[in-house]
Amino acid sequence: xxxxxxxxIQRFFSDIGNFAVLFVNVILNLHRVFKDRKLIIEQMRHVxxxxxxxxxxxGIFTGAVSAMQAAYQIKGLIPLTYxxxxxxxxxxxxxxxxxxxxxxxxxxxxxxxxxxxxxKVTEQIDALEAMAINxxxxxxxxxxxxxxxxxxxxxxxxSAIAIFGSYVVSSAFIGISGETFMNGFRRAFEMQDLWAxxxxxxxxxxxxxxxxxxxxxxxxxxxxxxxxxxxxxFVISAAxxxxxxxxxxxxxxxx
Numbered sequence: 001x002x003x004x005x006x007x008x009i010q011r012f013f014s015d016i017g018n019f020a021v022l023f024v025n026v027i028l029n030l031h032r033v034f035k036d037r038k039l040i041i042e043q044m045r046h047v048x049x050x051x052x053x054x055x056x057x058x059g060i061f062t063g064a065v066s067a068m069q070a071a072y073q074i075k076g077l078i079p080l081t082y083x084x085x086x087x088x089x090x091x092x093x094x095x096x097x098x099x100x101x102x103x104x105x106x107x108x109x110x111x112x113x114x115x116x117x118x119x120k121v122t123e124q125i126d127a128l129e130a131m132a133i134n135x136x137x138x139x140x141x142x143x144x145x146x147x148x149x150x151x152x153x154x155x156x157x158x159s160a161i162a163i164f165g166s167y168v169v170s171s172a173f174i175g176i177s178g179e180t181f182m183n184g185f186r187r188a189f190e191m192q193d194l195w196a197x198x199x200x201x202x203x204x205x206x207x208x209x210x211x212x213x214x215x216x217x218x219x220x221x222x223x224x225x226x227x228x229x230x231x232x233x234f235v236i237s238a239a240x241x242x243x244x245x246x247x248x249x250x251x252x253x254x255x
Contacts, residue, residue: 015214015218018214018218019210019214022136022140022210022213022214022217023210025136025140026136026140026141026144026210026213029134029136029137029141030141030145032137032141033141033145036137036138036141036142039138039142040142040145040146041146042142043142043143043145043146043147044146044149044150046108046146047104047108047143047146047147047150048146048150048153048154051103051104051107051108051154052154052157054103054107055100055103055154055157055158055161056157056158056161058099058100058103058158059096059099059100059157059158059159059160059161059162059165060161060162060164060165061165062091062095062096062099062158062162062165063087063091063161063162063163063164063165063166063167063168063169064165064166064168064169066087066090066091066095066162066166067083067087067165067166067167067169067170067174068169068173068174070083070086070087070090071083071170071174074086081176081180081183081184082184083170083174083176083181083184084166084167084170084176084180084181084182084183084184084185084187084188085184085185085187085188086184086188087163087166087170088163088166088184088185088188088189089188089193091159091162091163091166092159092163092189092193092194092197093193093196093197093249093253094245094249095159095162096155096156096158096159096162096197097155097159097197097200097201097204097245098204098241098242098245099158100151100154100155100157100158100159100201101151101155101201101204101205101208101241102238102241103158104147104151104154104204104205104208105208105233105234105237105238105241106234106238108147108208108209108212109208109209109211109212109233109234109237110212110230110231110233110234111212112143112209112212112213112216112233113211113212113213113215113216113219113229113230113232113233114216114226114229114230115216116139116140116212116213116216116217116219117215117216117219117225117226117229117230118219118226119139119216120216120217120218120219120220121219121220121221121222121223121225121226125139125217135217139213140213140217143209143212143213144206144209144210144213146209147205147206147208147209148202148205148206148209149205150205151201151202151204151205151206151208152198152201152202152205154201155197155198155200155201155204156194156197156198156201159197163185166181167181167182192253193253196248196249196252196253199248199252200244200245200248200249200252203244203248204241204244204245207237207240207241207244208237208241211233211236211237211240212233212237215229215232215233215236216229216233
């Protein structure tokens with residue numbers, strides 16, 4: 001039992017070291033961003049444009065549920081005219097960034113790990129190295145840069161859709177006029193909340209893509225290993241999103 005625990009701890013620190021090496025190699029290849037812009041733009045299209053519909057669906061129902069839940073909680077305590085303030089504040093700071101990041105972790109992070117994992121087990125990455133092509137520069141760096149850039153934009157887009165969903169539900173089902181809702185939104189909106197949300201989304205995108213690349217490069221065991229890597233990437237990314245959300249909230253807003 002002790003030996004098993006020791007092996008697990010040893011593997012954990014080994015993975016941290018390997019992840020740090022990958023991350024440093026990505027940083028060392030950032031000077032090639034302009035030269036590899038076509039690869040980055042292609043990944044931005046894959047990560048961003050292809051995720052718009054999914055983020056919109058998640059956003060509009062997130063806003064609708066937020067409005068219903070907030071109205072239920074504040075009913076009898078404070079006037080419902082504050083519903084716009086309560087829902088939009090929560091959506092911009094928390095719900096929009098976190099839910100968009102979790103969606104991206106499932107769609108993009110798992111996709112990256114599956115794609116790179118398949119290349120790893122079929123020895124395509126070894127073939128790139130045999131042709132003197134750096135796999136980190138050619139495969140990891142464009143994906144990490146593209147996801148890190150696109151994530152804040154998708155977060156803002158998802159938050160805007162969620163606020164619209166909250167607006168529609170408040171007007172149609174709760175009995176609050178659109179003007180009252182928007183007055184509450186304007187009263188509660190602060191630019192520092194938006195900047196804090198974008199910083200959080202930047203870190204979320206960086207963690208999702210980095211974890212996806214690391215897990216993909218570490219894949220072993222054929223088709224079964226690719227499936228396990230896909231699950232592992234999403235689980236680690238989702239946990240890291242929540243951990244980073246707490247840490248960054250304290251630094252950016254809480255403190």
